[in-house]
Amino acid sequence: MAAPNSKETLIEYCFKRLGAPVIEINVDYSQAEDRLDDALDLFSERHFDGVEKAFFKHQVTAADKAQEYISTDDIGPISGVTGDGPSGTDITSITRIFQFGQFSNSGMFDIRYQLALSDYFGINRGLNASVGQGLSTYDSTKRYINLIEDFFQPEKRIRFNKVSNKIHLDYSQEDMSVDDYLILETYVKIPSTAFSEIFNDVWLKKYATALIKKQWGANLSKFNGVAMLGGVTMNGETIYSQAIEEQQRLEDQIQLAFELPVSYMVG
DSSP states (O other): OOSOOSHHHHHHHHHHHHTTTTSOOOOOHHHHHHHHHHHHHHHHHHOGGGEEEEEEEEEOOHHHHHHTEEEGGGSOOOOOSSSOOOOGGGEEEEEEEEOOSTTTOOSTTSHHHHHIIIIIHHHHHOOGGGGGTHHHHHHHHHHHHHHHHHHHSOOOOEEEETTTTEEEEOOOGGGOOTTOEEEEEEEEEOOTTTOGGGGGOHHHHHHHHHHHHHHHHHHHHTTTTOBOTTSOBOOHHHHHHHHHHHHHHHHHHIIIIISOOOOOOOO
16 A cells, blocks of 8 residues: 555555565564554654644642642643544643743733733724824833743752653742642644555654664574575665665654754843
């Protein structure tokens, strides 16, 4: 199948790419499944098409506050229209937690709400004394409010490890209240069980083929130099070394062409 849409069809594609059925590929099917899982793991970790941004909500519990960390195993899933939303176990990285506090309130008594009510409409409609301020004054005032917020209520630091599945919150006990909601900005891996298009990715097909070829060479290496009927000599080391070169080239490609750029903090 030229356009594989499942694990089985992708493995069949890789075998054909290596020469099957004309050439016998000395790789067990379970070995091919393991190598494909390795390829999918790297795809979800390094390829921009292997992850997507997702937002989770979490209500703080008494246990969260006492232990000062949140287990992502207990978060989600996100219920959407399609019903295939990710859960906390699919999180690969957490970029931010939106804090809620004095300056984050969006009610009618919030200072930014009052600014928008009195100044924004005055700028655009010519109401009250705000007509003479202009957008530059409004913009500088908003930036000044953000500066005050960052100074007195800075964004809290978090630490996350996808192996332990724990979000460690560098908060004080006073910064967190039970039943408060936190919004997590995360990246989650694309589940291959829900989106079969992942198996037709050009890079993934090449990389899975290289890993299966490497397994093939490793299987044959113990019979290296053994002469078979007809004078054919098995040479697993050559197949193995070729696969290593292909694997390295493809890993360099995913780093240079398909990996999300590093986020730099400026200022």
